[in-house]
Every structure is written in structure tokens, then in C-alpha cells.
Amino acid sequence: MRTDSIRRVVRSMRGYQPGEQPLRGDVIKLNTNENPYPPSPRVLKLLRSLDGSQLRLYPDPLGGRLCEAVARRHGCGSDEVVLGNGADDILAMCLRAFVERDGSVGYFEPSYSLYPVLAEIAEVEVRPVELGADFEWAMPEGYTASIFFMTNPNAPTGVLFPREQVREFCETFSGIVVIDQAYVEFAREDCVDLALELDNVIAVRTFSKAFSLAGIRLGYAVGPSELMRALIKVKDSYNVGRITQELGCAALEDVRYMEGNVERIRQTRARLGGELQRRGFRVWPSETNFLWVRPPEPGARRLYELLRDDGIYVRYFDARRTEDYLRISVGDDADMYALLGSLDRIMAGAGR
Amino acid sequence: MRTDSIRRVVRSMRGYQPGEQPLRGDVIKLNTNENPYPPSPRVLKLLRSLDGSQLRLYPDPLGGRLCEAVARRHGCGSDEVVLGNGADDILAMCLRAFVERDGSVGYFEPSYSLYPVLAEIAEVEVRPVELGADFEWAMPEGYTASIFFMTNPNAPTGVLFPREQVREFCETFSGIVVIDQAYVEFAREDCVDLALELDNVIAVRTFSKAFSLAGIRLGYAVGPSELMRALIKVKDSYNVGRITQELGCAALEDVRYMEGNVERIRQTRARLGGELQRRGFRVWPSETNFLWVRPPEPGARRLYELLRDDGIYVRYFDARRTEDYLRISVGDDADMYALLGSLDRIMAGAGR
Numbered sequence: 001m002r003t004d005s006i007r008r009v010v011r012s013m014r015g016y017q018p019g020e021q022p023l024r025g026d027v028i029k030l031n032t033n034e035n036p037y038p039p040s041p042r043v044l045k046l047l048r049s050l051d052g053s054q055l056r057l058y059p060d061p062l063g064g065r066l067c068e069a070v071a072r073r074h075g076c077g078s079d080e081v082v083l084g085n086g087a088d089d090i091l092a093m094c095l096r097a098f099v100e101r102d103g104s105v106g107y108f109e110p111s112y113s114l115y116p117v118l119a120e121i122a123e124v125e126v127r128p129v130e131l132g133a134d135f136e137w138a139m140p141e142g143y144t145a146s147i148f149f150m151t152n153p154n155a156p157t158g159v160l161f162p163r164e165q166v167r168e169f170c171e172t173f174s175g176i177v178v179i180d181q182a183y184v185e186f187a188r189e190d191c192v193d194l195a196l197e198l199d200n201v202i203a204v205r206t207f208s209k210a211f212s213l214a215g216i217r218l219g220y221a222v223g224p225s226e227l228m229r230a231l232i233k234v235k236d237s238y239n240v241g242r243i244t245q246e247l248g249c250a251a252l253e254d255v256r257y258m259e260g261n262v263e264r265i266r267q268t269r270a271r272l273g274g275e276l277q278r279r280g281f282r283v284w285p286s287e288t289n290f291l292w293v294r295p296p297e298p299g300a301r302r303l304y305e306l307l308r309d310d311g312i313y314v315r316y317f318d319a320r321r322t323e324d325y326l327r328i329s330v331g332d333d334a335d336m337y338a339l340l341g342s343l344d345r346i347m348a349g350a351g352r
Numbered sequence: 353m354r355t356d357s358i359r360r361v362v363r364s365m366r367g368y369q370p371g372e373q374p375l376r377g378d379v380i381k382l383n384t385n386e387n388p389y390p391p392s393p394r395v396l397k398l399l400r401s402l403d404g405s406q407l408r409l410y411p412d413p414l415g416g417r418l419c420e421a422v423a424r425r426h427g428c429g430s431d432e433v434v435l436g437n438g439a440d441d442i443l444a445m446c447l448r449a450f451v452e453r454d455g456s457v458g459y460f461e462p463s464y465s466l467y468p469v470l471a472e473i474a475e476v477e478v479r480p481v482e483l484g485a486d487f488e489w490a491m492p493e494g495y496t497a498s499i500f501f502m503t504n505p506n507a508p509t510g511v512l513f514p515r516e517q518v519r520e521f522c523e524t525f526s527g528i529v530v531i532d533q534a535y536v537e538f539a540r541e542d543c544v545d546l547a548l549e550l551d552n553v554i555a556v557r558t559f560s561k562a563f564s565l566a567g568i569r570l571g572y573a574v575g576p577s578e579l580m581r582a583l584i585k586v587k588d589s590y591n592v593g594r595i596t597q598e599l600g601c602a603a604l605e606d607v608r609y610m611e612g613n614v615e616r617i618r619q620t621r622a623r624l625g626g627e628l629q630r631r632g633f634r635v636w637p638s639e640t641n642f643l644w645v646r647p648p649e650p651g652a653r654r655l656y657e658l659l660r661d662d663g664i665y666v667r668y669f670d671a672r673r674t675e676d677y678l679r680i681s682v683g684d685d686a687d688m689y690a691l692l693g694s695l696d697r698i699m700a701g702a703g704r
Contacts (some may be wrong), residue, residue, distance in 0.1 A: 010449050015584065021411075049405075052400075053396070056389065057566055057567055058366060058370070058560070085569075088589065099357060100359050101475065176357045186517055217590060230363070240567050241567055
């Protein structure tokens with residue numbers, strides 16, 4: 001085979017590993033932080049009334065109407081918004097727009113494991129910053145990079161970095177700060193305003209989590225129009241399809257429905273955290289729709305496997321800083337009840 | 353503003369310019385080679401019956417069911433198929449997977465104007481190959497590049513390169529040949545079999561043209577499984593959404609409907625070609641859903657502008673080899689009637 005035509009770095013890399021998407025419908029999926037509740041009734045209604053004959057036409061390349069809706073949400077101009085085929089598309093665009101060949105990519109460790117993969121594909125230097133013992137903010141003095149990807153609230157740890165620390169970092173950092181806010185709707189505070197105030201900050205949002213729309217692939221960037229214009233130059237022309245643009249608009253017309261689901265998930269999160277603590281788990285304070293936990297015996301990896309055998313998928317990251325932990329998405333009450341039941345059976349067995 | 357954080361090449365580049373997507377609904381759009389007929393009734397029916405609650409879940413990252421349907425269509429294995437967010441996504445992946453920093457990108461000139469833009473973003477050398485005086489095949493002896501993007505049938509010229517010439521080139525070329533078959537359903541012959549036979553050939557297809565689904569963003573690559581695995585490593589994990597995957601499957605269940613539309617478009621293409629020739633246009637033999645024509649007075653640029661004033665959008669490429677030509681998408685009978693009427697009025701005025 002013609003493997004010598006494949007780039008060396010691509011031959012040797014493993015690629016980003018998304019959480020399993022089991023094709024069986026009977027599993028309880030707590031491994032990719034999907035929302036347990038369906039999208040807004042407005043979205044479902046629009047879906048049933050879409051004019052399919054229009055699908056013969058290309059979408060609006062910039063998604064003007066949706067950009068305007070996003071801009072209204074954040075009180076900015078539509079030239080301060082760029083749409084992506086999911087937030088991952090935006091993250092890849094940022095690297096293409098802002099990192100020269102001899103540039104570098106920064107991110108916390110642990111955080112979203114896609115960042116080093118994007119850097120590897122681009123063959124640019126990585127400058128990971130190790131978080132503290134409890135996964136708290138730990139930025140070295142004088143740290144530099146071309147771009148810094150900051151998941152805030154962080155994943156997989158669920159921790160929200162303090163607003164003033166984030167601001168101070170952005171104000172002094174010499175490169176572009178991309179604040180990846182995939183989970184921000186579940187947090188007690190936001191920092192999208194930094195992207196509208198500072199000239200080197202971009203906020204990235206997704207419809208996948210709080211809006212229950214992981215299936216349509218929609219994310220966006222908010223930030224200085226000059227940086228947005230650079231993203232537009234390096235994006236695929238028609239990166240967001242017609243249906244996705246329309247459903248995104250419908251979702252933004254019903255933000256209250258999303259907020260109601262977020263509130264339910266927060267309440268479930270608090271209850272689940274308590275139940276896990278009572279079972280000997282260490283539970284990190286979460287500002288997201290998942291919990292980052294350190295399980296007791298039989299330990300994270302074994303528990304992950306045993307839950308999986310039981311048809312319950314949680315996320316296990318097999319790496320130095322994360323190998324003793326599980327990331328568990330907050331589902332609905334039935335999911336949580338099943339999870340706790342399964343844990344009780346497993347842990348009773350482990351104790352025998 | 354922080355423009356110094358934008359890559360130099362991105363600052364200076366213009367970016368790919370897609371054909372205009374006018375927001376007014378009352379124009380006749382013959383500028384982006386969309387299909388004048390709606391998608392299959394099976395697609396429209398499925399669209400109305402989609403289960404919107406499932407949109408809360410991520411799509412299958414590899415789109416297994418759709419890959420299998422594509423594989424059945426081409427008589428290959430599903431490991432010889434990779435899905436893209438439109439064919440453009442596949443083209444970008446090919447560059448990421450197969451072109452090292454010191455590599456090079458080849459393509460015919462004129463052909464799809466995205467290729468040099470992708471190369472510019474990646475800052476790799478371009479090795480364009482100038483087509484002959486009538487836009488026919490003209491490959492220099494001993495030509496090399498890391499990858500060669502070959503639009504076949506070619507755009508914007510509509511010319512199909514002879515099968516044996518393509519095969520001979522692929523067999524001797526040292527790099528990867530990406531045969532961009534966006535328009536192949538409208539042609540008299542195909543060469544997807546080369547991608548299944550040779551170890552350095554990838555065929556790229558789209559649902560945007562023959563299947564009337566430009567709005568859903570769906571394309572795919574067919575080729576050696578080893579090359580497909582490389583593409584998978586460099587693609588966005590969830591690059592194709594749930595609705596797109598489902599509608600793509602429905603479209604492939606009704607290939608005969610697509611073929612019926614293709615036949616109508618071919619017939620309209622032949623009639624339109626004759627009408628334009630009678631009006632003094634030179635018309636290239638087309639194997640696509642558009643015509644490449646060299647208009648008489650008042651010339652291509654002026655005609656483009658005057659048609660546009662009349663609410664009829666055709667495509668004009670303002671570059672050395674293309675400035676005397678127009679690319680006109682084949683629409684339905686009403687579109688063609690309006691186009692000819694407008695041309696007659698304009699040309700009568702130009703003759704006065």
C-alpha cells in the first residue's frame with residue numbers, strides 16, 4: 001500500500017478518540033455529556049414544517065440570520081460572530097487562523113483532549129500547563145504561546161476558573177485566548193464579555209450541551225470582528241447546513257426552555273453528587289452537566305468496565321492525571337437511579 | 353486591534369469566494385450549479401418524520417449506516433468510504449492527511465478555485481498545470497506533486513477528461529490523485545473504479561448536485577482503506593450531523609429519482625446549448641449540470657452584470673484564462689426561458 005504518501009505525523013498518530021456512541025439503543029449513555037432532555041418544542045415543531053425542497057440550495061455561507069440571533073443573545077454585532085460545524089470546527093479554524101508554523105498551542109492539562117490532537121495535525125509546538133493537585137488554576141509566570149485554549153468551565157474536571165484570574169491572564173497574555181465555553185450555561189457565571197471587550201479573546205459556544213442539539217452540529221465564536229474575519233477566511237465556505245441554521249434560530253427563540261432544563265440538570269447534579277459522596281466517592285464541585293469523581297474500590301478503571309457490562313457508559317480517560325477518575329454525565333432521574341443501583345450492586349460485590 | 357496575532361498568510365489572503373447566495377427569493381440562480389429539482393420524495397418524507405428528540409445525541413462519528421449504503425452503491429467495503437461535511441471537507445482533509453509542510457499541491461488551471469486556497473492556508477507549494485487552449489488535458493512529462501486534485505468532469509469548463517488518460521496518469525503519478533467527481537452523475541462515464549483498484553487514487557463525491565441536497569452538506573471519499581484511515585484521523589470527530597446522515601441514506605434508497613432528474617437536466621443542457629450557439633455563443637461540450645460558454649458582444653463580464661441587473665445570476669470568474677467566459681448552471685425550463693429572454697433583450701440593446 002501507498003502508506004508513504006500519508007504524512008509521517010498522521011501515520012504515527014492515534015487521532016482524537018470521541019466517547020463511544022453505541023448503536024444499541026438500550027444503553028444508558030453518560031459518557032459524552034449529552035443533555036437528557038429533548039430540544040425545545042419550537043425546534044421540534046420547526047423540524048416538522050421545514051420546506052425540504054429548499055435543500056437543493058446551498059446554505060447562506062455566513063448564516064446571517066443565525067449570526068444576528070446569536071449577536072442579540074450576547075449584545076454584540078453580527079460581525080462579532082462566526083458559525084461552526086460544531087464548536088470543534090471553530091477550534092480547528094482558530095488554529096489555522098492564528099498559529100504560524102513556528103507557533104505554539106497552549107492548554108491546561110487535563111482539559112479537552114482535542115487541543116493537542118489539533119496541534120499534532122498542524123505539527124506545531126504544544127505548551128501544556130499542568131493544573132494544580134485539585135485541578136485548580138496554575139499558570140506559570142511569564143507563560144507564552146501563540147494561542148491558549150481554555151475550557152471554562154473545564155472538562156473533564158467540571159471546575160470553573162475564577163473570573164478575575166481569567167481576566168488578568170487574558171489582559172497580559174501575548175497571544176489569542178480561546179475560551180471554550182461548551183458548558184457555560186451550567187455554570188454560575190460567564191465570561192463572554194471578555195471576548196467583546198479585549199482584542200485577543202474569543203469565546204466559543206456550542207448548541208450540543210445546554211440546547212440539547214449535539215446531533216445538528218452547531219457551535220459559534222464570539223469575539224473581535226477583526227479576528228472573526230480571519231476565521232471566515234479559513235473556514236469551509238458552506239460549513240453549516242440549512243437545517244442546522246434554521247433549527248439554531250428556533251432554539252435561540254426559546255432560551256427559557258433551555259434554561260429550565262439547565263436548572264433541572266443542576267438539581268440532579270447536586271443530588272447525584274450527594275449520593276456518590278455517601279458511597280465514598282470524592283466529588284469535585286461541578287459547574288457543568290457532568291461530575292468528575294474519584295471512586296473508592298474497585299477503582300475508576302474497573303468501575304468503568306463493570307458499569308459498561310451493565311449497559312451504563314461513563315467516561316474513563318486513561319492518562320497519568322486522570323486514571324483514578326471517572327467523568328459521569330448528569331442524566332435524567334431514571335438514568336441516575338439506574339446508575340446508583342448498578343453502583344450499589346457492583347460495590348456490594350467488590351466488598352464480598 | 354491585535355492583527356499581529358493573525359497568521360501573515362491569512363492577513364494577506366482573500367479567501368475562497370463562493371458564488372453569491374442572494375437572500376432575495378425572486379432571483380434566478382444559475383451561479384452555483386444547484387439542481388433545479390427538489391430532493392427525492394423519500395428524502396422529503398423522511399424529513400417530515402424525523403424524531404427530533406434524538407437530536408440531543410451526537411451523531412455516529414463515522415456514519416456507519418450511510419457508509420454501508422455508499423459502499424453498496426460502489427460495490428466496495430464500508431472501510432473504503434469516509435463521509436464529509438460536503439465534499440469541501442473531504443478536500444481539506446486530503447491536504448491535511450497527505451501533504452507535508454515541504455510538499456506540494458497540483459491541480460489544473462482553470463479548475464475548482466478552492467484548491468489553491470487550501471494550499472495557501474497550509475502554506476504549501478502549488479504546482480498548477482495549465483490546460484490546453486480549449487481547456488483540454490495537458491499534463492507535462494515527468495510532472496510531480498504530493499497530491500493532485502483533478503476535477504473530472506472539470507469545472508468551470510464542463511469537460512470530461514478521457515478515461516484512459518486519467519488512468520495512465522494515476523498509474524504513473526508518484527503522489528495521491530484526488531479525483532473530484534462532483535459532477536460525475538451528469539457525465540457519460542465514471543472513473544470511481546480507479547479509486548478501488550489503484551493504491552493512490554481517491555474519488556470524491558457530493559450530494560449537492562445530482563441528489564439536489566446542497567443544503568444538507570454531504571460528500572464522501574471512496575478509496576483504499578489505508579488512505580481512508582488517514583482521513584479519519586484528521587477529520588472533525590462529528591463532522592456529519594444526524595439529520596444529514598439520515599437524509600443521505602434516504603437519497604441513496606432512491607437513486608432512480610436522481611437519475612430521472614439528471615436525464616432531464618441533460619436534455620435541457622442540450623437544448624440550451626443549441627439556443628446559445630444560435631445566438632453566437634461558443635459552447636463547450638458539457639458533461640456536467642452547467643455550460644461553459646464564450647459569449648459574443650457585449651462580452652462575458654458585461655453580460656454577467658446585465659443579467660444580474662435582470663435578476664439572473666450566472667458565474668463570472670475574473671482571471672486570465674476565464675475572463676471571456678461565463679458558467680451557466682442548467683436550471684429548469686422556466687429558468688432557461690427567462691435566461692434566453694433576458695439575453696435576447698440585452699443583446700438586442702447591445703446591437704443598437
